[in-house]
Amino acid sequence: MNVLTGGKLKLVQAGLRLITETRSLTSLGLRELAREAGLNPNTFYRHFKNLDEFGLQVLGYIAADMKSGVRELRQMAESSEQASHDTVTYVYHYFLANPAATTVAVRELHGPSPLLRKALEAQLNASAREMAEDIIERQLVNAVPPETIHEISRMTIRYILFRAMDYIEKPEQREAIQRETERFINRQFRGAMLDNLSQGDIETLMKESS
């Protein structure tokens, strides 16, 4: 049984709630958690060996959740422009719907715990790989070699996560952030098409097209 019930669920939810407010996963206290969950402090031990295990488990659930979310992303899209727009829209909406999970991910990705950092990085790389393979399979940008697509995917995933906090916290900037992210992606891929051209080549190319 992998699903959360009862006290364990309450504790995890309490953790996510606290994190969204002001805290970070690694700074949560056992008593604090129990208090927020409305349980006796010692109940914590019924479900987790210590706080590290708690953190890892929370991360695990978040990862599973995100993964199932991203999987739904495999949709139709005619062009790469279209794809980037759709993807960005979807991902940001996901972040907005799961602010706690997003905050955890952003905070702990550079947080003080090497354990959590490693786990999160693996998770991000997996997402990036999926994204890249999707792009390659659907031949959205076949002018760019696969390895470059993977690299850009990794960058993009991180950039989006980076902007996610602002997206969540500053509603009036959401549209701007989303468009900015789309520009980011498009410039990366378009720029990558010119990777093997020298700067001189590009300058003459630009003059020709004007």
Add this chain to the structure above:
Amino acid sequence: MNVLTGGKLKLVQAGLRLITETRSLTSLGLRELAREAGLNPNTFYRHFKNLDEFGLQVLGYIAADMKSGVRELRQMAESSEQASHDTVTYVYHYFLANPAATTVAVRELHGPSPLLRKALEAQLNASAREMAEDIIERQLVNAVPPETIHEISRMTIRYILFRAMDYIEKPEQREAIQRETERFINRQFRGAMLDNLSQGDIETLMKESS
């Protein structure tokens, strides 16, 4: 007198030392700090009102230091490729030489304290503005409108900071990270040159050049 002396200096240094190890600025304790500094816990109060003020001051010193470092960046560079290479080299070396300051910046940029976050963001935006104005003044990429240069600068600054932790912690990846970052910047600017072209335009352009 803006320079740090005696106990105050010791406390700030202790803070930076602790942060580089495992901690984050906002999670530092007053007693912990004093212990690391070899001082009596209450000496802390002689210099700082509370831990928030301590954090802000530390950030202030870091910001001042970084600013003076970045200012030295205004150097000669023939082309934008050359400039991006030089800049990236310099910035990463700076990070390497100031791991504590870098770690603080990365951690707190998305950390739990809104106060520190705001302060850091302002600092980053200032750096990005400087970078953009430098690029514009020296006409390194005059095919791209100023507003776009500013946008790319903001993205770049954040991306570099993002990668800084890996750069510091994984020596064997440093070269790779640096080259990756250069590609990032070049693709952004090259991609931006094509901003006002449709996807069809680009495809024909690519075919012509082959």
Add this chain to the structure above:
DNA sequence: TCCTTGTGTATACATGTGTATACCGTCAAT
């Protein structure tokens, strides 16, 4: 000379923390 100011120390207190031990109800299996 005295007095103030700056810096560091010592002691003390209330509060919060992680953890250990022991107790209790529910419920399913034997």
Add this chain to the structure above:
DNA sequence: ATTGACGGTATACACATGTATACACAAGGA
């Protein structure tokens, strides 16, 4: 019907934390 695991509780302990008050001592100006 008894047993044992599971989830939850109560009490207690040792320790760390932020903070308040009071003391010490050096340097400098009046």
